Amino acid sequence: MTNLSPPPNHRQLLIGMAQVALSSFGGGLSAWSQRIVVDQRRWMSDEQFLTGLTVARLFPGPNQINMAVYIGAYFQGLTGAMAALAGILLTPFSLLMALGLIYFQVHQIPAVDRVLAGVVAAAAGMALSMGFRILGSYWRDPIALALAAATFVALVVVQVRLIPLVLVAGPVAMAWYWPRPGSPGGVASK
Amino acid sequence: MMEACTQLRQGDWSQLLEVIRTFLSLSLFSLGGGNTLLAEYHHLSVDQYCWLTPSQFADLYALAEAAPGPSSMIVGLLGMGAAWREGPLWALLSAYAAELAVLLPSTLLMVLASLSWNMLKDSPWRLAFERGMGPITLGILFSVGVKILQTSNHGLPAYAVSIAVCVLMLRTRLSPLWFMAVAGLLGGLGVINR
Numbered sequence: 001m002t003n004l005s006p007p008p009n010h011r012q013l014l015i016g017m018a019q020v021a022l023s024s025f026g027g028g029l030s031a032w033s034q035r036i037v038v039d040q041r042r043w044m045s046d047e048q049f050l051t052g053l054t055v056a057r058l059f060p061g062p063n064q065i066n067m068a069v070y071i072g073a074y075f076q077g078l079t080g081a082m083a084a085l086a087g088i089l090l091t092p093f094s095l096l097m098a099l100g101l102i103y104f105q106v107h108q109i110p111a112v113d114r115v116l117a118g119v120v121a122a123a124a125g126m127a128l129s130m131g132f133r134i135l136g137s138y139w140r141d142p143i144a145l146a147l148a149a150a151t152f153v154a155l156v157v158v159q160v161r162l163i164p165l166v167l168v169a170g171p172v173a174m175a176w177y178w179p180r181p182g183s184p185g186g187v188a189s190k
Numbered sequence: 191m192m193e194a195c196t197q198l199r200q201g202d203w204s205q206l207l208e209v210i211r212t213f214l215s216l217s218l219f220s221l222g223g224g225n226t227l228l229a230e231y232h233h234l235s236v237d238q239y240c241w242l243t244p245s246q247f248a249d250l251y252a253l254a255e256a257a258p259g260p261s262s263m264i265v266g267l268l269g270m271g272a273a274w275r276e277g278p279l280w281a282l283l284s285a286y287a288a289e290l291a292v293l294l295p296s297t298l299l300m301v302l303a304s305l306s307w308n309m310l311k312d313s314p315w316r317l318a319f320e321r322g323m324g325p326i327t328l329g330i331l332f333s334v335g336v337k338i339l340q341t342s343n344h345g346l347p348a349y350a351v352s353i354a355v356c357v358l359m360l361r362t363r364l365s366p367l368w369f370m371a372v373a374g375l376l377g378g379l380g381v382i383n384r
Contacts (some may be wrong), residue, residue, distance in 0.1 A: 017229070021258075021259060024258065024259075025258040028261075029260070031358065039328055046378065049375050051307070052304075055300070055304060055307055056300070056345065057223070058303075058316070058319070059223060059296065059299055059303050060217065060218050060219065060220045060221060060224075060295070060296045060299065061217070061220055061296030061299075061300055062220070062223055062224040062260045062262040062298065063223040063224075063259050063260075065260055065262070065293065065297075066296070066297075066300045069297050069300040069301060069304070070300065070303075070304045072302055073300070073301045073304035073305060077301070077305070078301050081300070081301045081304075085293070085297060089259075089263075089289075090256050091259075091264055091265060092257065092259025092260075092263065093256060093259065093289065094360050095258065095259075096253070096254065096257045096259065096263050096265045096266060096309065097266060097270070097282060097285055099253055099257055099285075100253065100266070100267045100270045100281075100285065101270070101278060101281070101282070101301035101326075103249065103250070103253060103267075104270065104271070104274050104281070107246070107249060110363040111378070114377050114378050114380060114382075115374045115375075115377045115378040116249050116252065116374075116377065117348070117377040117382050117383060117384040118351070118373040118374045118375065118376045118377020118378065118382045119252045119256065119370045119373055119374040119377065120245075120249060120251070120252045120342045120343075120348075120384070121336070121342060121343055121347075121348040121349075121351040121352050121355075121373050121377070121382055122250055122252070122351060122352070122355045122366070122369045122370045122372075122373035122374075123248075123252035123255045123256070123342065123370065124248070124335075124338045124339045124341075124342035124343055124348075124352040124355075125351065125352035125353065125354065125355025125359065125369070126255055126290075126340055126355060126356070126359055126366055126369075127225075127251070127334060127335045127338035127339065128335035128336075128338070128352060128353075128356040129250035129335075129337050129355075129356045129359035129360050130225055130331045130334065130335060131328060131331035131334075132356070132360055133359075133360065134222075134324075134327070134328055134331065135328065137324070138324065138328055143325075144231075144324065144325035144328070145325070147325035147326060147329065148325045148326070148328040148329035148332070149329065150329065151325070151326050151328075151330060151333070152328025152329040152330075152332050152333050154329075155329070155330065156333045156336055158328065161224070161233070162216075162219060162227070162229070162230045162330070163215075163216075163219055163230075165382065166219055166221070166326065169326050170323065170326065172322075173321075173322030173323065173325060173326055174315075174318040174319055174322035174323075175318075175322075176231070177317070177318050177321035177322040178314060178317075178318045179314050179317045179318065183366055187348070
């Protein structure tokens, strides 16, 4: 199980990530990424991959793109990250650009607009579900819920912009959650 | 409602630079996978710079969700909208510039993070950031949901569809493409208006 392949070079990173992008047409980018990088190509162990996923989720940027950057940087540094990034983005982005060009040509046709009105309502439902999806993890932490509620009110009711909000609320929340010896889940266990 | 907002006419190049500057400065604020920036994208491209009408923004969001790949690629579409009246070639240039601009800072930071993870792993900064940003991300995601809902929908049938899709997204593992296809059909039949 532990016999990994030799580290991929730039070309292999590009092709491997392009394969991830193509396989995931229809969904499941994260699962495909693990299947190809860990099971098929054996570049990383499961453990290494999951560490990468943790880093990718923690830092700003789209998770799946960050994961590709992590894989590229892990093996080949900055240039490897660029190769992996190009691999994961080129096909889907080109396709999206083609769709965009078509959209701007045809969106004023009434029939197209009617269909889009429906699709847009469905997409709005998807946007609404994003918050509910992670709500469960905070359900038992009243402070977290209060922070979330305050953030929501600041953005929606007071209409504070995102950047000042994050710059103010971020440090406050970090200070509250700063690991203290003896606090649950703190560094006391070490 | 129309023409409430008119795009400032300026040179092609300064327009492009504005697009780049806008998305460069937002990049590092894309917490929780990037969707947290959607309401900000709406504010900038619809209210502030008038690149798009509200319904165009909603359309582009739906397009980015329906197309394969990370939905954060909507930034490319916004860049395209910003330069559409200069012609398709400028629109494409602006689209690529916008996407690169929004990805560059977060990518560079991610490279640094990958290379120094062993040092960061047990740092109190990391633990505090991880726990502290979670609730803020939660609040932002709900505000994004409300914003997209307001932008996208007019009328009861549209809201009913959105809420049904939201529940189905949480309760089933069906591909969202099915929901979009059915809703598109309902729209085509004239059930959903805007």
